[in-house]
Amino acid sequence: MPQMISHMAESPPPTFAEYAAELQPQVDAALSVRSELPDGCPAVLREAIRYSLLGPGKRLRPMLVLLAARACGGSTPAAIPAACAVEMFHAYSLIHDDLPAMDDDDLRRGRPACHKKFGEAMAILAGDALVTMAFGVLAEEIEPPRVAAACCAALAEAGGPRGMVGGQADDLAEKDANAGVDLLESIHHRKTGAIIGVSLRLGALVAAADDRQCSALAQYGRRLGLAFQITDDLLDVRSDEQTAGKRVGKDRERGKLTFPGLFGVEKSTARAEQLLREACEALAPFGPQAAGLEALARYVLERSR
């Protein structure tokens, strides 16, 4: 059985930064082309879409698509449309999340949130445009059509009322910091984990992965997603406003459920570390082809330190 060969090699394994340097420019270029919308899109709507889609960001979800495709032996160019789709979907969810009626955040990625820059109405519409564009890119560009339809179905399930939107609805309703860890994990699994999971799933689909590969990626994704949310909560506690690029400490102000709030910083950090170790263990069947996904897991841990 293949082991995590990249860990055993003599030279240090490539870092997330090295993968990012290779892949992020490709993702950004692809997103830019697909948001030019030359005919029929009002200028201010195009501007709002591009402001939110092309702004600074780690492109973590597109990286997951591309690195999952690579782990399964697929090519980067074939996975680029799916990478664009998940970033469009993510951008839409951030725009709507930041709205005054929702999380009411004025800052996003160190800049004014979309609704602060373009007004609430245009922000609602830019989000609506981006969710629609995400499905359009999948449906139009992924080959063969059978895989395109499967990708659309997977994104709809992960992003819909039983996935991301459902998690957001529960998150908005849940203001009781004394609620249990099960509810907290359930919210995060849907709110953050579902899109992380579908990013890996789309990468697997375009790479024509087999069931064993899909199942390994799903295990990796479930652990990574929860670890990602824990480290996000830790960032909220630790960072100052400048580092995080958004208002921090507000989870606590709002009495929101968080992992550090439930377990303290130390135990939460240990939980994240354990989850990320387990995430990497799930990648064992892929061997060195999954080195990028391992690097990404290490990055998620390091960013919260």
Added chain:
Amino acid sequence: MPQMISHMAESPPPTFAEYAAELQPQVDAALSVRSELPDGCPAVLREAIRYSLLGPGKRLRPMLVLLAARACGGSTPAAIPAACAVEMFHAYSLIHDDLPAMDDDDLRRGRPACHKKFGEAMAILAGDALVTMAFGVLAEEIEPPRVAAACCAALAEAGGPRGMVGGQADDLAEKDANAGVDLLESIHHRKTGAIIGVSLRLGALVAAADDRQCSALAQYGRRLGLAFQITDDLLDVRSDEQTAGKRVGKDRERGKLTFPGLFGVEKSTARAEQLLREACEALAPFGPQAAGLEALARYVLERSR
């Protein structure tokens, strides 16, 4: 060349009400099943989705899907998922349109708008859920997958930034009642016409229509869509609040561009009549199979009288 045989027959052609009596219960039952969301959807989100999706309404767009499929020789059961998808998409657009930051309507179909009943945050999420569900239904249920992917692509184009969302953005920006008829028609073509057009297109796609049929339906749809918007403007002028089920006369209050505002009631009525005659003429190639679409066009005219 086939003529409009239904008009030439001795018994009067079936009315829209007769088609509606046959098809609306099927649509409503299908929408109800697809919005039960038994696992993982928060109860209040499900309630908001179903409140907006299953409330009173004419189901005009699902009827267009089913009647277009019928005109092209397709079956109603095969077209039901596409009919559900356009109604979900329509319901999402109404929820977001009614939000305070958008058109700020408190009443919809004679009942409190979704955001009045469930709050703004839940209304935003219910809309987000419905747009996502629309693509999910198409991707998961339409066969073969090639047609499912084509349906997703068509809905994304019609509903996206160059279609419906773009029309809404221009409509929000356009408060100058002195702007010209070209802009007015361009806004309506995208804001209302695009979803009417794609309803017919999805019906054609699931019925495996040929190019000539698709082109005839597109002509019918373009004329019907514009006529529909003119009669909507006329309703706004003429109706009292109870009849329309929403606050009326507010287009004028807001200084919005409308057809009666530009041309007066009489000329606008004549324009709608002419467009609907031309819409029915475009159906000539279908013969009696298009009787349902003809009845729908007559209904659009009659409802504004």
